[in-house]
Amino acid sequence: ILQALLCGVIVMRPEDPLTYLEEKLREIMEKGLDAVLWYMCIDLSLHPKLKRISETYLNTVFGLGGEQRMTGELCAKAWDFYRRNLMKLSFGGWIKYNRLKKNKRKKAKQKMALAVVHYNVQMLRVIIQKWSTWVQIHKEKMTLAVKRLQQIFTTIYLNAVMKAWHAEAHSSLKTTAYFESLAKESQKGCFESNDLTVGHKTSHLPVKALLQVFRYVNLVDLARCAQVSRTWMLLTQNSSLWSDINFSSVKHKVQDQIVVNILQKWRPYVLCLNLRGCYSLHWPSFKSISECKNLQDLNLSECQGLNDESLRLISQGCRALLYLNLSYTDITNGTLRLLSSSFPNLQHLSLAHCRKFTDKGLLYLGSGKGCHKLIYLDLSGCNQISVDGFRNIANGCSGIQDLLINNMPSLTDRCIQALVEKCQQIMSVVFLDSPHLSDTTFKALAECKLVKVSIEGNNQITDLSFKLMSKCCPYIRHIHMADCQKITDAGLQMISPLKHILVLNVADCIRISDGGVRPFVQGSSGAKLRELNLTNCIHVTDASVTEIAQRCHELTYLTLRHCENVTDAGIEALGNMSSLISIDISGTSISDMSLRALGRHGKIKELSVSECKNISDTGIQEFCKGTKSLEYCHVSYCPQLTDEAVKAMAFHCHALTSVNIAGCPKMTDTCIQYLAAACHYLHFLDVSGCIHLTDKALRCLWKGCKQLQILKMLYCRNITKQAVLKYTAKLEKQEHSDADPPSWLGCDRDGNI
Numbered sequence: 104i105l106q107a108l109l110c111g112v113i114v115m116r117p118e119d120p121l122t123y124l125e126e127k128l129r130e131i132m133e134k135g136l137d138a139v140l141w142y143m144c145i146d147l148s149l150h151p152k153l154k155r156i157s158e159t160y161l162n163t164v165f166g167l168g169g170e171q172r173m174t175g176e177l178c179a180k181a182w183d184f185y186r187r188n189l190m191k192l193s194f195g196g197w198i199k200y201n202r203l204k205k206n207k208r209k210k211a212k213q214k215m216a217l218a219v220v221h222y223n224v225q226m227l228r229v230i231i232q233k234w235s236t237w238v239q240i241h242k243e244k245m246t247l248a249v250k251r252l253q254q255i256f257t258t259i260y261l262n263a264v265m266k267a268w269h270a271e272a273h274s275s276l277k278t279t280a281y282f283e284s285l286a287k288e289s290q291k292g293c294f295e296s297n298d299l300t301v302g303h304k305t306s307h308l309p310v311k312a313l314l315q316v317f318r319y320v321n322l323v324d325l326a327r328c329a330q331v332s333r334t335w336m337l338l339t340q341n342s343s344l345w346s347d348i349n350f351s352s353v354k355h356k357v358q359d360q361i362v363v364n365i366l367q368k369w370r371p372y373v374l375c376l377n378l379r380g381c382y383s384l385h386w387p388s389f390k391s392i393s394e395c396k397n398l399q400d401l402n403l404s405e406c407q408g409l410n411d412e413s414l415r416l417i418s419q420g421c422r423a424l425l426y427l428n429l430s431y432t433d434i435t436n437g438t439l440r441l442l443s444s445s446f447p448n449l450q451h452l453s454l455a456h457c458r459k460f461t462d463k464g465l466l467y468l469g470s471g472k473g474c475h476k477l478i479y480l481d482l483s484g485c486n487q488i489s490v491d492g493f494r495n496i497a498n499g500c501s502g503i504q505d506l507l508i509n510n511m512p513s514l515t516d517r518c519i520q521a522l523v524e525k526c527q528q529i530m531s532v533v534f535l536d537s538p539h540l541s542d543t544t545f546k547a548l549a550e551c552k553l554v555k556v557s558i559e560g561n562n563q564i565t566d567l568s569f570k571l572m573s574k575c576c577p578y579i580r581h582i583h584m585a586d587c588q589k590i591t592d593a594g595l596q597m598i599s600p601l602k603h604i605l606v607l608n609v610a611d612c613i614r615i616s617d618g619g620v621r622p623f624v625q626g627s628s629g630a631k632l633r634e635l636n637l638t639n640c641i642h643v644t645d646a647s648v649t650e651i652a653q654r655c656h657e658l659t660y661l662t663l664r665h666c667e668n669v670t671d672a673g674i675e676a677l678g679n680m681s682s683l684i685s686i687d688i689s690g691t692s693i694s695d696m697s698l699r700a701l702g703r704h705g706k707i708k709e710l711s712v713s714e715c716k717n718i719s720d721t722g723i724q725e726f727c728k729g730t731k732s733l734e735y736c737h738v739s740y741c742p743q744l745t746d747e748a749v750k751a752m753a754f755h756c757h758a759l760t761s762v763n764i765a766g767c768p769k770m771t772d773t774c775i776q777y778l779a780a781a782c783h784y785l786h787f788l789d790v791s792g793c794i795h796l797t798d799k800a801l802r803c804l805w806k807g808c809k810q811l812q813i814l815k816m817l818y819c820r821n822i823t824k825q826a827v828l829k830y831t832a833k834l835e836k837q838e839h840s841d842a843d844p845p846s847w848l849g850c851d852r853d854g855n856i
Contacts, residue, residue: 465488
């Protein structure tokens, strides 16, 4: 109907379309719906001129031959074909529609699942945030509670300590009062009497200055000072001088009675006690030590009389001990068990070269109260310790920061791994003469923030260790990797970005050359470097030395010993370094020109030019003229030097404390006369191989060098044994032989080179 009406309106174009449509609708209602045709609303004159399809057309359409006719069967087939196509089209559309709806439902389901996940994540986040806030609040409450409990504990502990100290101090009150009264009476006597110190320069010094001077005097000399005058006697009785007692400086003279008398008199004031090497001490001395209740630092190294019972006696009174050195003693597991129960505050412990304790003893360090506050541990030379022993240390002493394990060939990577497993606070490690360690050790130590590493005599450590240092130890300051043959220039290049290195020692690493030294010096630590040791780095040349002079403005200690390719050109560049105070260029090919350059700024205190065969008296004279503060001078095995070189040292450098002229065959008694006349602070002198020296030289040293402690006179065949016994009896150490000089000394028995 709609189609017929629209066709009529479009074709007829009536003037009043509404009226036209109303008439046509009435006509359709009259004729009925069955009579509706699409063209019934169009005027007959406007109908299209259509021809009826003839049978020939149908025949053509249906492909009928001339004799064939259009039959009902063909019409049925045509209808069936049309119906199937229509059904296929309809069914295909229906399937497409259903698939579309299914895809929509699937996408909706996926979106719903994603929404559920998102919702769950948001809910979980909210829950975790609330839980985290609660945990933080709970932790803060716990921290406050712990602090409060700690304060209470500290208060109670301090009260107990103060009460114990007060009781101990009260026992010595009468003794203190006695000395005070004695001091007052003596002071009155000093003003009334004609004291021996009147007019003496030291009598005008303030008391504090005199006390400071007396602190550097050993016990024997302090006793002598007490006999000078009443004033000095009173000063030597000052308690501040007896807080740090060093018996080691007079170890050959110390007996039990001396130790007992001194400690009983000053026991309330003694904080530090050094008995190193005092081999003649026994039970009375150890009993006196136990009465020093305030003792904090105790050194019993090399005390032959020390055993488990002695230490048990000491532990009964010295509960406040912080530092304990038991190296080179015969202690056993019993002592280690005692340490864990008697010294809970112990921080520094040395067990170096103690061979009688076992892994079980180390287990005691962490048991019970244990030495849990230990931060320094020295196990050098303890070859009996196995991996289990190191594991025991880690379990009980996890706070260790400084670790020394020298002279221990049995030390392996597994030992360090077992220790580092729980000791994560290690900052300093020293492994000298431990040949079985490898890069694996540094992989284990990568967890620790190392600031100092010292390894020597190892052929397994490679540049990988330097790479690990560069990556994991950004604050490392001290690197000592001497005699590690596999270290190359690549290793130095890897650590060049590190910013805080102050000390670098790669002595005897013979693969290192300018290719490693120059990039390191040009790196971040070059300007801060203070100590550099390149001993026996034979491939280092003047190019590296010049770079050092230009970059290392803070360098104070430089060692280029046996760097054969270093010449005067490189050393002259060092002459402009005002920071340099110590230099060792022994075994190089330098000449007098280098010494002249080094003496230019005059601040060098230590000079070693041993085995430099090209230097002469002129070079030493030029150097000493510009260097008045020289204290250490070694010119051994320089065959061209004569008495004139020593004369220049003695005339210009009065502060000399150590001189080595061994292997200089042209030296005579005259050079010793120069030293004895001017160098009164000389402590060490080596004249081995100076074959022209006689007994007269010893007599001059005996008169002039009162502070001489060590004297070496090997291959001095003109010095008699009688003179040695007479003039060196008071020396701490002397070596003498009157044999002919060996061939390696460089001269024959008559001094000919």
